[in-house]
Amino acid sequence: MSNYKKTYITVSFIVVFMFFFSYMLVPLYDIFCEITGLNGKTNQERIVNLDEKPTNRFVTIKFTSTVAGAGPFDFEPLEREMVVEVGKVYTTSYILTNQSNSLKQVTASPSVVPGAEAEYFKKIECFCFTQQEINGLETKELPLQFIIDDKLSSDTKTLILSYTMFNTTDQLGVK
Amino acid sequence: MSTNVQDIHEDHHHAPSGLMRWITTTNHKDIGSLYLWFSLLMFFIGGFMALIIRAELFEPGLQLVIPGFFNQMTTMHALIMIFGAVMPAFVGLANWQIPIMIGAPDMALPRLNNWSFWILPFAFTMLLSTLFFDSGGPAAGWTLYPPLSLQGGNSMPFVILSIHLLGISSILGAINVIATILNMRAPGMTLMKMPIFIWTWLITAFLLIAAMPVLAGAITMLLTDRFFGTSFFTASGGGDPVMFQHIFWFFGHPEVYILILPAFGIVSTIIPAFSRKKLFGYDSMVYATASIALLSFIVWAHHMFTVGMPLAGEIFFMLTTMLIAVPTGVKVFNWVATMWRGSMTFETPMLFALAFIILFTIGGFSGLMLAMTPADFQYHDTYFVVAHFHYVLVPGAVFAIIAAVYYWLPKWTGKMYSESLGKLHFWLTTVFVNVTFFPMHFVGLAGMPRRIPDYPVQFADFNAIASVGAFGFGLSQLLFVYILYNTLKKDVTAEDKVWDGAEGLEWTLSSPPPYHSFEKAPRVE
Numbered sequence: 047m048s049n050y051k052k053t054y055i056t057v058s059f060i061v062v063f064m065f066f067f068s069y070m071l072v073p074l075y076d077i078f079c080e081i082t083g084l085n086g087k088t089n090q091e092r093i094v095n096l097d098e099k100p101t102n103r104f105v106t107i108k109f110t111s112t113v114a115g116a117g118p119f120d121f122e123p124l125e126r127e128m129v130v131e132v133g134k135v136y137t138t139s140y141i142l143t144n145q146s147n148s149l150k151q152v153t154a155s156p157s158v159v160p161g162a163e164a165e166y167f168k169k170i171e172c173f174c175f176t177q178q179e180i181n182g183l184e185t186k187e188l189p190l191q192f193i194i195d196d197k198l199s200s201d202t203k204t205l206i207l208s209y210t211m212f213n214t215t216d217q218l219g220v221k
Numbered sequence: 222m223s224t225n226v227q228d229i230h231e232d233h234h235h236a237p238s239g240l241m242r243w244i245t246t247t248n249h250k251d252i253g254s255l256y257l258w259f260s261l262l263m264f265f266i267g268g269f270m271a272l273i274i275r276a277e278l279f280e281p282g283l284q285l286v287i288p289g290f291f292n293q294m295t296t297m298h299a300l301i302m303i304f305g306a307v308m309p310a311f312v313g314l315a316n317w318q319i320p321i322m323i324g325a326p327d328m329a330l331p332r333l334n335n336w337s338f339w340i341l342p343f344a345f346t347m348l349l350s351t352l353f354f355d356s357g358g359p360a361a362g363w364t365l366y367p368p369l370s371l372q373g374g375n376s377m378p379f380v381i382l383s384i385h386l387l388g389i390s391s392i393l394g395a396i397n398v399i400a401t402i403l404n405m406r407a408p409g410m411t412l413m414k415m416p417i418f419i420w421t422w423l424i425t426a427f428l429l430i431a432a433m434p435v436l437a438g439a440i441t442m443l444l445t446d447r448f449f450g451t452s453f454f455t456a457s458g459g460g461d462p463v464m465f466q467h468i469f470w471f472f473g474h475p476e477v478y479i480l481i482l483p484a485f486g487i488v489s490t491i492i493p494a495f496s497r498k499k500l501f502g503y504d505s506m507v508y509a510t511a512s513i514a515l516l517s518f519i520v521w522a523h524h525m526f527t528v529g530m531p532l533a534g535e536i537f538f539m540l541t542t543m544l545i546a547v548p549t550g551v552k553v554f555n556w557v558a559t560m561w562r563g564s565m566t567f568e569t570p571m572l573f574a575l576a577f578i579i580l581f582t583i584g585g586f587s588g589l590m591l592a593m594t595p596a597d598f599q600y601h602d603t604y605f606v607v608a609h610f611h612y613v614l615v616p617g618a619v620f621a622i623i624a625a626v627y628y629w630l631p632k633w634t635g636k637m638y639s640e641s642l643g644k645l646h647f648w649l650t651t652v653f654v655n656v657t658f659f660p661m662h663f664v665g666l667a668g669m670p671r672r673i674p675d676y677p678v679q680f681a682d683f684n685a686i687a688s689v690g691a692f693g694f695g696l697s698q699l700l701f702v703y704i705l706y707n708t709l710k711k712d713v714t715a716e717d718k719v720w721d722g723a724e725g726l727e728w729t730l731s732s733p734p735p736y737h738s739f740e741k742a743p744r745v746e
């Protein structure tokens with residue numbers, strides 16, 4: 047093989063590899079975030095095999111909410127604060143009102159602070175697992191069931207759970 | 222190799238004339254000139270946008286343009302200066318200089334070379350045309366951060382397509398540079414005997430082929446997020462906008478070295494010529510360049526200290542960033558040591574090279590301040606960052622390009638530019654560059670955010686000064702055009718060895734050099 051050919055092959059390989067590498071950065075980033083607990087991501091799917099282990103340790107959970115962009119929604123937690131026992135299942139909910147006249151599709155995306163403890167905030171039932179639909183001017187109660195894992199670090203006294211509500215009605219359409 | 226020789230001879234016998242000559246040319250000098258003229262044109266278009274920005278910022282309040290258009294100007298100014306002015310100028314210099322500095326007849330891939338140039342005018346026409354759309358051009362900044370960039374008007378797919386084209390053009394250019402340097406050197410020219418400019422370009426070309434595909438990936442993800450329902454960066458679909466910043470800067474930081482390494486090569490060529498000494502520490506220059514290039518891939522997150530990283534991450538990126546100052550310091554030391562006890566003279570290229578060393582170093586220092594994580598929490602997204610990157614890019618990259626043009630223009634054309642006009646150009650440019658960008662340090666430290674069309678009155682004085690400087694700088698560049706015009710209309714009189722202290726194969730050729738540079742390879746002992 048001539049030297050030229052060798053150069054072209056090596057160089058083209060680097061170009062193609064780096065293009066795919068940029069896509070490989072996506073799963074790498076997620077793994078990295080999971081290991082470091084960055085981003086405060088919580089479980090995306092329901093937890094099934096669950097056993098309650100009451101610990102007699104109590105932490106405060108604060109609930110907050112945001113509507114992304116200028117969505118026509120009112121979105122608030124039912125309770126702003128709960129004191130919960132680690133290892134026990136609790137239920138609460140968020141209240142969503144569609145202030146427009148038309149049917150909307152929405153998705154909520156959760157985040158926990160401090161991020162490093164997010165994985166111990168386990169959701170059993172959550173409106174954030176699936177897309178929701180809401181009629182014009184309707185008010186809906188969106189249920190949430192969770193348990194705090196007993197592996198939660200003992201320094202943690204407060205967790206903040208925040209939901210951002212996105213309007214996904216015309217996600218595919220060009221705005 | 223045989224096909225290349227054939228290509229060249231074909232041209233030689235029935236080379237078309239007039240416009241077709243330029244459209245079909247595969248000659249490295251013609252293509253080099255095309256790149257350089259194109260870059261000059263883009264420099265003025267991008268410069269005009271900068272003057273719109275500075276005119277708006279001359280005093281507080283909104284007077285000339287609406288904020289949306291202001292944002293389009295900051296975005297376009299950066300895209301045009303980076304991809305249209307600085308990068309094509311370096312590729313133009315590579316095309317002109319690489320064959321005549323390594324003793325080759327032409328570049329390795331002449332046809333491809335023609336392509337990589339002619340992609341550019343199309344890409345920039347498309348990019349600039351978005352300004353005339355109803356929804357205007359891109360306005361989310363050259364960094365294209367989502368979610369903002371996903372919410373822009375109809376320009377977005379056009380901008381992304383043009384950036385793709387620019388990327389393809391630079392990748393093809395880089396492949397050509399690598400193939401030429403690795404395979405077409407004159408017998409006897411080992412890697413460690415290559416001129417330093419060739420070394421810096423070889424390393425830059427590797428940075429290009431490694432970094433540009435990552436940019437291509439990032440903007441493709443933006444495109445599919447917007448039009449095909451993926452959610453790499455849309456939080457409503459489980460994506461993460463911060464991830465875009467990681468991918469972008471994984472490209473972005475190597476990119477800033479793409480913009481400066483060839484400049485290092487130019488300065489390392491000019492300083493010895495006018496000090497009449499050999500370059501001090503040639504080997505360490507090569508190793509320093511290579512280590513800067515390698516390190517540039519592990520420091521990206523210094524652009525995003527404030528997004529919320531774990532402490533370990535902040536410290537890692539702070540320390541690696543500071544580490545880059547070490548090889549950079551080696552270079553500055555070597556340039557100064559080269560001048561030490563040299564018989565220095567101060568022709569125009571040397572003046573620009575000297576100003577480069579001093580002013581680039583100021584940019585390096587502000588870079589070090591920004592590299593300190595806690596300090597960056599204050600400086601981030603202020604005019605201090607604007608001051609930093611303009612010091613490394615204008616009296617850095619742009620000065621090096623101007624120095625290179627003055628240095629090699631007599632070789633390219635056989636005509637000597639006017640030394641007194643050149644010096645006048647230098648002094649005007651140097652004074653105004655500082656009047657423009659130095660005050661930005663102060664308003665930045667005082668908290669003025671970047672990319673805004675209006676500001677509180679306490680920043681008024683320094684902004685007025687910067688705007689005056691910007692107009693002075695812009696007008697001084699018209700003198701540069703006049704000098705080029707004035708030179709080109711002269712008769713051929715320059716000697717083959719234009720500068721008595723200059724070294725290298727290019728000076729053994731006639732001025733201007735023959736159409737096919739080295740028909741017979743010279744021997745290098």
Ligand code: HEM
Nearest residue numbers: 477480481523524546585588589591592601602606610613
């Ligand atoms: C000693 C070397 C350098 C150091 C330590 C350094 C450090 C930094 C840091 C920490 C930032 C981020 C500031 C912020 O956004 O808060 C930055 C921004 C920047 N630097 Fe440098 N830098 C260096 C050299 C260079 C060079 C050589 C260039 C280009 C020729 C360059 C171009 C830029 C640009 C364009 C930005 C701003 C990007 C943007 O946000 O639009 N830097 N630098």
Ligand SMILES: [Cu+2]
Nearest residue numbers: 474477523524
């Ligand atoms: Cu950087």
